[in-house]
Amino acid sequence: MTTTAAPETGIATPAASAAPPPRRRRSALRRRNALIGWSFILPNFLGFGFLTLVPVLILFYMAFTNWNVFGKADWVGIANFQRLLGDGSFHTAFWNTLYYSALHIPLTIAVSLGLALLLNQKLRGVAFFRTAAFFPYITSIVAIAVVWNLLFSPDYGPINEVLRAIGIENPPGWLTSQEWAMPAVVIVSTWRDMGYYMILLLAGLQTVPRELYEAARVDGANAWQRFVNVTLPCLRPTMFFVTVMLTINSFKVFDLILVMTDGGPGQATLVLSQFIYRKGFEESQFGYASSAAVVLFLLCIVVTIIQFFWNKRRSV
């Protein structure tokens, strides 16, 4: 029972606690630090830089060409981007992606955080429930699509049976209606992803020092206050990671929608990744598809940078 460091100082920036070195040695030290820093990153960077970064940079270049995948790639300037501006399908896909994300991100954070808090306790059989929560993520996506399609079935589906039973006269058509297809997809993807993010949050919850809870309890804080004042601040780095990953993954959502609705009915659930795939692999306009990928990238990166700074400000 020695340290009860407040979480704020616990997560304090590295330099804060280091004694300032004498001025003339500072640049040498800095160089040494940079060297050590790079030596840590290098093993990963060798693989990452060559196998991921280089292809991504090629893709960025291709966004400004009429690349057809078989070698031909003439520079066309910003023509692809201009075309995106006037492309109705792209607009639909863009807004659908934002709509999906706006529903999916908060819902998933709430559910997976709740699940993680619940399953962080010492219950009998907690291992079973944790495994159950993770099962949607490892169940074959084909089986998921089939079963949820059945559950959502407008006429005989169990979901609408329940809704009718509780007095809703006209339950939604879910996957068969243009208005409700996206909410239905969001429900399924949240259901599928929550176990995944629960794992990440569970790991984060292990960093909350028990002493802080005890101190808070001594101060008379109730469960909600303990959650707000102890759990959340300690969880911030993990939450940052989870929100960034969740945001990016929502913007990139692809395979679940592909097997559940394939973008339909009509274009009600067409999202950006699918637009990119269709333009590239089905219509062989890889240059044009690349430019849509760049837009998706920019969208993600802008939101990530906002989250980055917001996180920095909050943690100072």
Next chain:
Amino acid sequence: MSNLTEAMVTIERPGGLRKLGSSAPRPRRAAGASKLRPAGRILMYVLLAIAAIGLLAPFFWMVMSSLKTANEVFSVPIVWIPETFVWQNYVDIWTESNMLTWIRNTLFLAVSVTFLQVLTGSFAAYGFARMRFPGRDVLFLVYVGTIAVPWQSYMIPQFILLSDLKVSNTFWSIILLQAFGAFGVFLMKQYYETIPEELSEAARLDGLSEYGIWRRIMLPLSIPAIASLSLLTFVNTWNDYLGPLIYLRDPDLWTIQLGLKSFVSNLYDTNYALLFAGLTISVIPIAIIFLLGQKYFVEGIATSGMKG
């Protein structure tokens, strides 16, 4: 400060480190649970049970469908339990396909990828989390940025690159592809930032190098993060379909997902009963690994070292 140094001394004791990861924490009732009355407890279990049914229903349907005949799988209305169980599906998929080879290949890939991802990822994460040098934040943003690019859009340039290196159609392609992703770096970096800097500072004063701090302090303290990274990487590699599809053309190299899909599509039309039988088998290893791995998510494991 002195208290912390004391804590450090405890940690540095030989054997002490290992104990951090493996020893079970003192049995203690968790903060929230201690107040629950029996009635509340029962209610909670009922809720959890309902939730578990909702979570497992599709999986249950898949297992049941693996015991149907091919044309019975899809029907109106939905059939949960088949009239007669067709165990033959399991015999067929096991004897007529190369399940064993596929499982061996997938296991090899998943273990190699997970090992490399955790090793290089956590190593790089230390550089990002604890070292200061110019360009660090930009480089980190580049890492995160690549996550934001959909793989389908740079799949072909990457394939051409790896083909030129003559590694396509070998296990190397998948290992190289998956092992150096930005995901692990990001995850580990965020976790390292929750570990009090004072611990490494004290170790530094005791003469430990940065590599020593990573090895002797950060690694043991980040067991829960390593566990979740390992689990997620393992599962993702195990279930990956598109990567192996593009790169592993030789049937001897096929992974379980690829092999299963190819096996059933080689029948006259996709036999979902057989596919689901194979998928059920393929889930078992993951379920076991998860059951083993989840025990590292135990409250207080990371901080127990601080208590001397």
Next chain:
Amino acid sequence: MKRKLAVVVGLAVVASLSLAACSSGDSATTEPSGPVTLSLSGWSLDTTPEFQVLADAFHEQNDDVTIELKEYDPAEYNTLVTADLAAGSGPDIITQKEVKYVTTFQEGGQLLDVSDIELPEGIGGASSYEVDGVQYGVPYRQDSWVLFYNKALFDQAGVAYPDGTWTWDDYDAAAADLTAGLGGAKGSYMHRWQSVVQGFANAQTGADILDGDYGYLEDYYDRVLSLQDSGAQVDFNTSSANSLTYQGEFGKQNAAMLPMGTWFTATLISQQASGEADDFEWGMAPIPQLDSSTTGTDETPVTFGDPTGFSINANIDDEKVAAAKEFLTFAASEEAAQLLAGIGITPALTNDAVVETYFAVDGAPTDELSAFAWSTHDTFPENPTSNKTAAVQGILGDLHTAVMSGSVDVKTAIAEAEDRVANEVGTD
């Protein structure tokens, strides 16, 4: 030491090459010099035996040429072949699984001009591989759409079999009678693909999907919608919610009629043999027509379908070109057609002898109307050969799901599709 070895190996190779050349040199001058191995892309080799059959028969006639099959995943075939061609590791002979992608490969400079190959008279589908008057491939297989029907269910419901004179009105009436008479099974099953409605509409009204004008689809959709509203066939939403398969619906006798491509024959025969499908008597009839001008066995019914064909990789080694062209010539020949018909495949070239072979297969229907339906039809391509086809089909696919799910009415959906084609694709 190493160099010496290389020289020895090199000499050995040269020697074997010249020996092989001698042994075959006298048979014919068109024969390629030396043994050649050609790679050919295929899919699902176990259940798609056509590749092996053609390869073996060709090798028997030309023992210098070996055809090596390269297996691809059937669902991702186009993606994988594209990746391989882009990386320079594509097959020597490219099987064109879908006509939609022919122009992609052609515009990408991946296909060799094969205009000098002489095709037999009466072969179907050759125009699908023609771009600007140049032939970039030859068809060997041409499935077209017919009406499969379950004779047992027709008997049970007391409805007369199709006789080749049906228009869509007759089909609708029969579907209603069957549904009423069967009490359980439906009169017909229509699979969820857009082509099941649009393919017939395009072919029978003589429409060109690249025109950007889709008013002609309205009647076809109205008809199908009223069929599913009346309960004569499973509705689209139920079909997709339950992931119904057409093999299951027809094979398990849940529906008495099924408009489908002729590839289903081979599947049905094998499923009946294995017990996956019920054992019942069935037949093929010409697909119902728009009006009576094309009905009856004296006329030629209008339907649709796309061929499957072979092209040659433009980057093939020069010394292999002759052998590859020889193979393409063989694949389009009557001899190959006979071989294909013998394994239940609909060849691009049909004549009376081929029909006989096809229907001699154990389990195939034996009535004359089936033979007529299989062999006599005016088949329009489902996908015109153009670089706009894929994009237009994508838009029409969206129209299909919007209309069939009941979320948008036909007129609105057609207007939307016309707008999108004009804005996103453009018409010539």
